Amino acid sequence: MNLATSKMHSKQSLRLWLRMLASTRIIEKKIRSHLRANCDSTLPRFDVLAALDRAQAELSMGELSQLMLVSNGNVTGIINRLVEDGLVARRTAPNDRRTFYVSLTPQGHATFNKLAAQHEEIVDNMFVSLSDAEIDQAIHLLNKLNARSGPEETDPFDNS
Numbered sequence: 701m702n703l704a705t706s707k708m709h710s711k712q713s714l715r716l717w718l719r720m721l722a723s724t725r726i727i728e729k730k731i732r733s734h735l736r737a738n739c740d741s742t743l744p745r746f747d748v749l750a751a752l753d754r755a756q757a758e759l760s761m762g763e764l765s766q767l768m769l770v771s772n773g774n775v776t777g778i779i780n781r782l783v784e785d786g787l788v789a790r791r792t793a794p795n796d797r798r799t800f801y802v803s804l805t806p807q808g809h810a811t812f813n814k815l816a817a818q819h820e821e822i823v824d825n826m827f828v829s830l831s832d833a834e835i836d837q838a839i840h841l842l843n844k845l846n847a848r849s850g851p852e853e854t855d856p857f858d859n860s
Contacts, residue, residue, distance in 0.1 A: 727826055734822050739815055746819065748778050749804065749812040752788065758803035760793070787811055 728743065735741045751767050752759065761779070765772045779802055782788035787808035793799035804812065827835060 727823070730826065731819065731822055734818065735815070739818060741815060744774075744778055745782065746812075746815055748775065748782065749787065749808060749815065752802065752804045753809065753812050753816075755803075758789075758791075758801040761800050761802065764802060782808070 732743045735743055735746055747768060748764070751764060755763075755767070759767070761772055761775060764779075765775050768775065779788060779790065783790050783802075786805060788802050789805050789808075790800050790802050793801060830838070
């Protein structure tokens with residue numbers, strides 16, 4: 701690649717990054733707004749419920765934090781409120797009183813399923829202008845981009 705081509709590629713890469721960032725922010729803002737206005741929930745709360753649902757088993761708080769790529773402190777407050785609301789069960793590890801395990805309660809599963817259906821509808825409406833082939837192509841390109849990040853960067857949603 702010569703210098704002129706390299707500079708043009710660099711500018712295009714930057715434009716792509718800014719478009720991806722803007723798109724992510726727009727989509728996230730709409731999801732946050734819908735969850736707040738229509739579901740009396742928040743995106744972090746939804747994310748915790750989703751992580752517990754995907755796990756299909758109880759997780760330690762450390763495992764949950766690691767899965768969500770956030771600190772224990774970020775998850776603790778959300779878990780406390782979910783426990784108060786009866787959506788999450790929390791128990792102390794029998795051999796280590798400092799370790800807590802959390803899982804969805806039956807009410808938590810029902811609530812998450814309702815929220816997930818609405819979440820899916822919102823996201824689907826946001827991508828309605830793209831064909832299935834275009835969505836597949838975008839997923840392929842993003843997977844290619846993510847693979848370039850290296851094996852230490854794992855995508856919990858990549859099931860290709």
